[in-house]
Amino acid sequence: MRCLLYMFLNFKRCLKRPAMLVLLLLFPLFSLIYQRLGTDREQGLLVYVYAGSEDSFCTSLTQKLTQRTGVVTFAQADSEEALYHAVMTGEAECGYVFHSGLVDALNAGNKQNLIDLVISSETTLADVTNEIVYAELFEEYSLAILTDYLLADGVLENPSLSEIESLYRENMVNGSTFAFDYTGSYSTYHGIRSGLSSQVLKGLCSILVLLSGFLGLLNYSGNADAQIYCAVTKTGRKFLLFAELFPPVLLTTLAAIFSLFFSGISSGGAALLRLIGYALLVILFCSLLYVILRKKAIILFLIPFYLLGCLIFTPVFIDIATFVPALRPVCFIFLPYYFLVS
Numbered sequence: 001m002r003c004l005l006y007m008f009l010n011f012k013r014c015l016k017r018p019a020m021l022v023l024l025l026l027f028p029l030f031s032l033i034y035q036r037l038g039t040d041r042e043q044g045l046l047v048y049v050y051a052g053s054e055d056s057f058c059t060s061l062t063q064k065l066t067q068r069t070g071v072v073t074f075a076q077a078d079s080e081e082a083l084y085h086a087v088m089t090g091e092a093e094c095g096y097v098f099h100s101g102l103v104d105a106l107n108a109g110n111k112q113n114l115i116d117l118v119i120s121s122e123t124t125l126a127d128v129t130n131e132i133v134y135a136e137l138f139e140e141y142s143l144a145i146l147t148d149y150l151l152a153d154g155v156l157e158n159p160s161l162s163e164i165e166s167l168y169r170e171n172m173v174n175g176s177t178f179a180f181d182y183t184g185s186y187s188t189y190h191g192i193r194s195g196l197s198s199q200v201l202k203g204l205c206s207i208l209v210l211l212s213g214f215l216g217l218l219n220y221s222g223n224a225d226a227q228i229y230c231a232v233t234k235t236g237r238k239f240l241l242f243a244e245l246f247p248p249v250l251l252t253t254l255a256a257i258f259s260l261f262f263s264g265i266s267s268g269g270a271a272l273l274r275l276i277g278y279a280l281l282v283i284l285f286c287s288l289l290y291v292i293l294r295k296k297a298i299i300l301f302l303i304p305f306y307l308l309g310c311l312i313f314t315p316v317f318i319d320i321a322t323f324v325p326a327l328r329p330v331c332f333i334f335l336p337y338y339f340l341v342s
Contacts, residue, residue, distance in 0.1 A: 003243075006240075006243055010243050015251075023252060024251060027208065027258070030259065046075060047073070048092045049133075050062070050076065050080055050095065057140065058099070058102055061098060065136055072093075072128070072129055087120050093129065094118060096116070096133055099115075103141065103144050106141055201263065203315065203336060206256075206335075209249060209278065210285075210335055212249050213285070214299075216286065217290055220244040222296045242287070245282075256275060257275055278339040309334050310334045310336050313331045314331060
């Protein structure tokens with residue numbers, strides 16, 4: 001009964017601490033920022049294309065590009081002047097003008113100045129759109145090479161252009177050659193932005209839960225340094241440590257649950273169990289940290305460096321292990337990593 005009463009009083013004291021109140025207020029604040037990013041009207045990246053003259057290859061290429069769905073939206077401009085105007089006014093990220101004789105130039109081995117690229121001074125995505133455009137270009141060019149070969153060398157009797165194209169298209173997508181399958185990819189720029197912001201919100205919530213455990217640890221270590229617990233047995237001190245860690249971690253875990261669930265990022269029992277498991281991991285980690293360090297001054301000195309490491313070595317903003325795989329073992333030291341990669 002006394003243990004329950006002490007735990008209840010610790011909850012009350014926890015809610016009266018300014019640092020804890022600020023910590024709890026950060027959860028709805030981050031959720032509101034995420035909601036603002038999620039509801040912000042964001043159009044897809046628009047790129048204009050234009051076939052300069054009646055060229056079947058260029059016309060086919062522009063039609064294929066405009067039929068694409070994904071992060072970049074291609075639209076056919078009414079004229080070359082309209083394309084330039086759209087790019088210069090910021091309506092489109094960039095534009096591509098395809099001139100007649102493009103296949104002949106490729107057959108002649110020309111590799112430069114084949115396509116006019118119109119970009120504004122503000123865009124940083126020309127390299128991305130170039131990859132898409134040239135991927136489609138060489139897919140169409142491969143069909144042109146195949147058609148010329150079959151017609152010129154008499155490989156087929158009575159070859160049909162429509163049949164050649166049909167078989168080419170079929171074998172391009174049926175996996176008989178090779179294919180890339182992207183799982184979990186985003187179909188819009190808004191989707192990318194939303195996905196990144198949700199990962200940031202999850203990461204910040206995990207760090208705030210960890211920070212609440214540190215606050216409880218600092219309070220207990222400060223009382224221990226002042227010898228407030230000197231008359232308590234070893235078993236009793238273990239309970240007191242748990243009683244200091246449990247209230248702040250529980251409160252911030254509940255705040256994280258409401259933030260993530262009401263933001264639509266997490267749902268279902270599995271997500272709830274991950275949060276509860278992470279909270280228990282925080283309590284265990286802080287308990288072990290006190291057993292190793294003991295002194296409040298040492299703990300207080302190390303906490304900022306550990307939190308900074310959490311921001312750098314866990315995938316809150318970037319996954320550094322993706323860029324530098326050798327640093328992956330370092331990520332295992334930081335607790336939010338286990339929550340964010342689960």
